[in-house]
Amino acid sequence: MAFGERSRFVSIMRPTMTNVVRTMMFFGEPDGLDAMTPIGELVGSITPSDLHYVSSHGSVPPDIDPRQHRLVISGMVERPLVFTMDELMRLPAVSRVHYIECVVNRPMPEGKTLEQMHGMVACSEWTGVPLAVLLNEVGVKAGANWVFAEGAESIRLGASLPLGKAMDDVLVAYGQNGEPVRPHQGYPLRLVVPGFQGKYHVKWLRRIRLVKRPLMSYWEKHHFMKAGDRPGGEARGRNWAGDFYLEQGPKSVITFPSGGQRLPSPGYYTITGLAWSGCGAVRRVEISTDGGQSWNDATIEEPARRIAWTRFTAPWTWNAREAVLQSRCTDDKGQVQPTVAEYPKFWGTSGAPHGNAIQPWRVTNEGIVLNAL
């Protein structure tokens, strides 16, 4: 067959979110599709496109003919423009590796497996045109401070982001891991907003509007802000612009050994996992195998890219006694991943903007790996 397939001995699949898990989350769409990255089964730091998690709020994915598709840039601009896919692909492109993570990901006492708590994140090489190039073409008018991006599916999900970010490193991406973006990921066009929570990465992108203030669309108001975060809500801590939570923090998670797995026998193992930060590159990952009493540096796989998955490893000998394993990430801004206890202080809010708290795993004396929360 001309189209390559995995070996018949390999069966890696995206687990879908069970109703049990969905009801634990503070949102989850009955009509949408959620599927998780099988992160415990991946090696390296790139997610194969067909295993990239999916978080779609409408019935998915829309069936878009690229010849009919248009990207409209309008609002507070000198020259509103309409781009065809061909026109976009004629512009100079860049390729960058970035993770995307949904706000639902987090350690939680009810969670059992790695995928349940941390499966809504993935990392791809994205290819496309910097949004700044397009914004320079249309000419942003003075007074425009935010960009509202809208998807082409029936529910037209949209998100507002600050103009400063839009002019910095946001991509209008048509490529993912060397081929067109997959339909579940937004074919033929999606926004990639490095380091911002998943919802900003608008899929099936069809319109960008330059606006004075965040648009506060239906979806933003009802699904991306918790009650206390609505206008007039409590004061914000770090990484907030008004009522919007922006950059994610430093995070890491051990993928082996992790919840749901089992160690067959005592002896030597390589602990491994993934680390990332919404604010920059991973500078350091430390591992504790004694419940947080002592920490040792893990080896970080090069290159530790900015706002991308970074694989780490550490040698470990399991002596058939109970152990609690944890990893802790420090990014190149010097921010350190908080424990569950430190988490509210880290974010300066009672809300739950980014589930970046340290995930402890308990290995029982039988080798069964459990969530230690």
Ligand SMILES: Nc1nc2c(c(=O)[nH]1)N[C@H]1C(S)=C(S)[C@@H](COP(=O)(O)O)O[C@H]1N2
């Ligand atoms: N148009 C559109 N864009 C969207 C969504 C959506 O439902 N519609 N879901 C958002 C959410 S909540 C997340 S976490 C990311 C998920 O991207 P992925 O499905 O490619 O992993 O896309 C975002 N972009």
Ligand SMILES: [Mo]
């Ligand atoms: Mo999401």
